[in-house]
Amino acid sequence: MKIFHILLDWIARNLSHIFCKEIFQHRLILFFKSGNNTMIAKQENPQPQLVHRYHRITPLPSVPQVVHMDLVNACNLACISCWNHSPLLAAPKSRNWKLAKMDTELAIRLIHELAKLGAEKLIFSGGGEIFLHPDIYTLILKATLYPKMKLTLMTNLLACSDPDFLIQRRVSSILVNFHATNRKSYAAFHPGTPEKKFDELLEKIDHLRKGGLAIKLVSAVNAINFEELPKMLELASHLDCNIQFKLASVAPGTEVTMLTKEQKKWLWKQIPSLRKQAKLLGVHKTNLEVLGQQLQGGKEHNFPIREIGCYAGYYYSRIQTDATVHYCCKSIPVGNCASSSFMEIWQGERYESIRRSLEKGKFFPVCDSCGKYDLNYTVYKTIQHFFSPTQDGHSPEKTSTAGPTL
Numbered sequence: 145m146k147i148f149h150i151l152l153d154w155i156a157r158n159l160s161h162i163f164c165k166e167i168f169q170h171r172l173i174l175f176f177k178s179g180n181n182t183m184i185a186k187q188e189n190p191q192p193q194l195v196h197r198y199h200r201i202t203p204l205p206s207v208p209q210v211v212h213m214d215l216v217n218a219c220n221l222a223c224i225s226c227w228n229h230s231p232l233l234a235a236p237k238s239r240n241w242k243l244a245k246m247d248t249e250l251a252i253r254l255i256h257e258l259a260k261l262g263a264e265k266l267i268f269s270g271g272g273e274i275f276l277h278p279d280i281y282t283l284i285l286k287a288t289l290y291p292k293m294k295l296t297l298m299t300n301l302l303a304c305s306d307p308d309f310l311i312q313r314r315v316s317s318i319l320v321n322f323h324a325t326n327r328k329s330y331a332a333f334h335p336g337t338p339e340k341k342f343d344e345l346l347e348k349i350d351h352l353r354k355g356g357l358a359i360k361l362v363s364a365v366n367a368i369n370f371e372e373l374p375k376m377l378e379l380a381s382h383l384d385c386n387i388q389f390k391l392a393s394v395a396p397g398t399e400v401t402m403l404t405k406e407q408k409k410w411l412w413k414q415i416p417s418l419r420k421q422a423k424l425l426g427v428h429k430t431n432l433e434v435l436g437q438q439l440q441g442g443k444e445h446n447f448p449i450r451e452i453g454c455y456a457g458y459y460y461s462r463i464q465t466d467a468t469v470h471y472c473c474k475s476i477p478v479g480n481c482a483s484s485s486f487m488e489i490w491q492g493e494r495y496e497s498i499r500r501s502l503e504k505g506k507f508f509p510v511c512d513s514c515g516k517y518d519l520n521y522t523v524y525k526t527i528q529h530f531f532s533p534t535q536d537g538h539s540p541e542k543t544s545t546a547g548p549t550l
């Protein structure tokens with residue numbers, strides 16, 4: 145049977161281009177339904193293997209669904225648990241690192257290449273605040289020339305001097321850092337920032353929403369704000385935004401912001417009522433289920449990544465300010481775009497060897513605080529659900545054969 149799998153892998157890799165993608169995927173489904181999934185299920189920790197097999201057999205796209213470009217490292221804020229700018233960091237970033245920004249010509253070349261390859265989503269982000277890049281509006285203009293590639297901005301909004309430009313260019317979505325629910329907690333989370341900046345943030349969000357842009361609030365949950373989640377849901381509803389919660393991971397020096405075991409347990413117990421509240425308030429897109437999974441009744445291990453597997457290498461890639469391409473949002477370099485095209489790196493040996501090694505369960509030490517846990521969990525649940533539809537009574541026919549949409 146092992147030889148059969150090796151043969152199937154080879155066929156998938158080398159001959160899949162001769163099939164229509166839909167037919168190929170239909171065959172793949174038949175393959176799983178024919179009993180191979182049962183065989184896999186007999187093995188220890190079966191689900192990640194099943195999900196990996198799906199990716200191994202499905203043709204690798206010529207570009208990831210989501211590409212994340214870091215435009216700038218400087219920041220106008222200093223969030224208390226930030227890996228790059230927290231005033232508590234044991235080893236603060238160097239001045240040179242903070243001054244780094246992506247070369248505008250390079251950024252424009254990448255935008256064109258990614259759009260032509262068919263990337264579905266481009267994210268402008270950074271080790272700092274994107275609106276501190278001197279050519280940010282030019283880059284937004286260039287990226288929005290390709291309507292098929294959705295542009296997402298990650299920002300704290302305070303340095304955005306022209307919100308109307310974002311409305312005019314119909315930016316697809318904005319992820320706004322949102323870690324507090326009032327002036328006082330805003331100042332506590334962002335030491336050195338005046339309380340009144342909280343009002344400015346709310347005004348800008350309101351303005352952009354009224355301009356018709358989709359906004360998702362992103363909250364890093366830690367010991368400063370963990371009791372504010374009900375209020376955050378209320379504000380999200382009031383502002384007509386979605387909200388996403390992320391358990392803040394801790395950099396050396398910022399341990400004081402980490403949730404204690406008791407706090408985690410307490411918050412984990414609130415998850416069912418928070419989900420109910422979100423539903424009642426009409427805040428439909430939250431990731432409270434994922435947050436609950438991370439909290440796991442107070443377990444110390446925040447990100448049970450080994451239980452679900454890593455699939456980031458099929459959907460996501462990150463390019464840093466110096467053009468280094470990383471496997472994910474952690475420092476796992478796979479190449480540099482200054483000297484080669486993005487596609488060469490994405491389809492190159494180094495990328496493939498990391499995919500293979502993660503498939504075998506060989507994780508990096510940084511994976512214990514996986515920054516793409518949400519993505520991995522979504523992929524895992526979607527594929528698992530597709531091949532085990534009876535668990536919650538849904539029909540497999542209603543699930544896309546094209547894999548998860550992230």
Ligand code: SF4
Pocket residue numbers: 449453454455456471472473474476507508510511512513514515516517
């Ligand atoms: S941190 Fe590890 S598990 Fe998470 S996406 Fe990166 S490689 Fe995968």
